[in-house]
Amino acid sequence: MVLCKKWTLAKPFIGKVTPDNFKLVKEDIPEKLNDGELLCEAVYLTVDPYMRVGAETGNAVGNTLFGEQIAKVIVSKNAKYPVGSIVRMRAGWRTHTLVKDAEKEISRSAEMGDLPLSLMLGAMGMPGMTAYFGFLELCQPKAGETVVVSGAAGAVGSLVGQIAKIKGCKVIGFAGTEEKCKWIKEELGFDFAYNYKKTDVDTALKEAAPDNSVDCYFDNVGGMFTVKVLTHMKTFGRVSICGSISNYNDTSVPTGPLPFFSILKSQLRVEGFIVLRWYSRWEEGETAMRQWIKEGKIKYKEHVTEGFEKMPDAFMGLFEGRNTGKAIIKM
Structure with a gap:
C-alpha cells in the first residue's frame, strides 16, 4: 500500500x-494494479483563485479540492506511461493518484524542452493559456494601443502585460505593493506601474492614459476598480473579464456606481471567458509561449511553497496578495 494525503x-x-x-x-492506495492502470506521485501542484469559485459552485464538502498537478509515474501497468514518466493531470490536492483510465485522466503534456516542469502549471499551462487566448482573442490588441492590466503582478496579469508589449502596445499595470510595481515596470517592461493601494485609479489613468485613451482592459479584479477603469476607455474599447478577486472574500451586497452607462456611452465590447473555451488550441498557445520564453520576450516568476501540508496557507495567500507570479507547491 502507498499512503496518500489529500x-x-x-x-x-x-x-x-x-x-x-x-x-x-489520509488513505491507502494499493500498489497492485490492473492492466492499463498507473500510480502517480505529485511533483508540483498549483493553487489558483478559480479553485475557490469552483468549490463554491460545484465541489461538495468532503470532496478532494480540485486542480492540476505535475506527477511522476511510480508504478505502471500501462506501456504508454512507463515508470518515471512525467504527466499532467487534474488530480486535485493529493500526493498520490491511482489512474484507472489514462486516456481520460491524464492531460496532454506540453513540449517543455529544457524549461522547468513547473511551467506546465504556469506560463505553459492554464495561466499562460488564459493570458494568451483571453487577451489576444478578446482584446485583439493593435500596435500603438493602450492596455490596462489589473492584478498585473499575478500569474496571468504579468503575462498579459508582456504579450501586450510584444504586440507593440503601451501597457499600464496595477499591483498591490511597491515591490510588485517595481518588478513589472523594471523587469517586465510595463510602461506604467501603479500601487492601487496608494494611487487612485482615476488619478493614475489621467496621467498614463489622458483623455480616456484606454483601448483594452484585461480585468483580473472586478469591483469598483473595474467600474473606474471603464470610465477611462476609448470609444469601441475592448474588455476581457478574466477574474473578480476583489469580490471573492466579500459577503456583502455590492453597492456603488454601476458600469452600464460607461459601457453604453463608449460602446465597449465586454466579454467574460473561461479558458477551456480554447482547449483544442492549447498547443498553439504553448508553442508561442515557449518561443517567447526562450527568446527572453516573456519572463516569469514563481512563488514556490515547499511541502504538501502548506497548500491551504499558499491558497489563502492568493487572496492576501502574498504571491508575485505563479503560486506553485513543490513536493
Whole structure:
C-alpha cells in the first residue's frame, strides 16, 4: 500500500478563506494494479483563485479540492506511461493518484524542452493559456494601443502585460505593493506601474492614459476598480473579464456606481471567458509561449511553497496578495 494525503473541503468558502475550510485526510492506495492502470506521485501542484469559485459552485464538502498537478509515474501497468514518466493531470490536492483510465485522466503534456516542469502549471499551462487566448482573442490588441492590466503582478496579469508589449502596445499595470510595481515596470517592461493601494485609479489613468485613451482592459479584479477603469476607455474599447478577486472574500451586497452607462456611452465590447473555451488550441498557445520564453520576450516568476501540508496557507495567500507570479507547491 502507498499512503496518500489529500486536502478535502471541510466547509464551503464563504467570506475570507480560513484554515477551517480544509481537512487533511489520509488513505491507502494499493500498489497492485490492473492492466492499463498507473500510480502517480505529485511533483508540483498549483493553487489558483478559480479553485475557490469552483468549490463554491460545484465541489461538495468532503470532496478532494480540485486542480492540476505535475506527477511522476511510480508504478505502471500501462506501456504508454512507463515508470518515471512525467504527466499532467487534474488530480486535485493529493500526493498520490491511482489512474484507472489514462486516456481520460491524464492531460496532454506540453513540449517543455529544457524549461522547468513547473511551467506546465504556469506560463505553459492554464495561466499562460488564459493570458494568451483571453487577451489576444478578446482584446485583439493593435500596435500603438493602450492596455490596462489589473492584478498585473499575478500569474496571468504579468503575462498579459508582456504579450501586450510584444504586440507593440503601451501597457499600464496595477499591483498591490511597491515591490510588485517595481518588478513589472523594471523587469517586465510595463510602461506604467501603479500601487492601487496608494494611487487612485482615476488619478493614475489621467496621467498614463489622458483623455480616456484606454483601448483594452484585461480585468483580473472586478469591483469598483473595474467600474473606474471603464470610465477611462476609448470609444469601441475592448474588455476581457478574466477574474473578480476583489469580490471573492466579500459577503456583502455590492453597492456603488454601476458600469452600464460607461459601457453604453463608449460602446465597449465586454466579454467574460473561461479558458477551456480554447482547449483544442492549447498547443498553439504553448508553442508561442515557449518561443517567447526562450527568446527572453516573456519572463516569469514563481512563488514556490515547499511541502504538501502548506497548500491551504499558499491558497489563502492568493487572496492576501502574498504571491508575485505563479503560486506553485513543490513536493
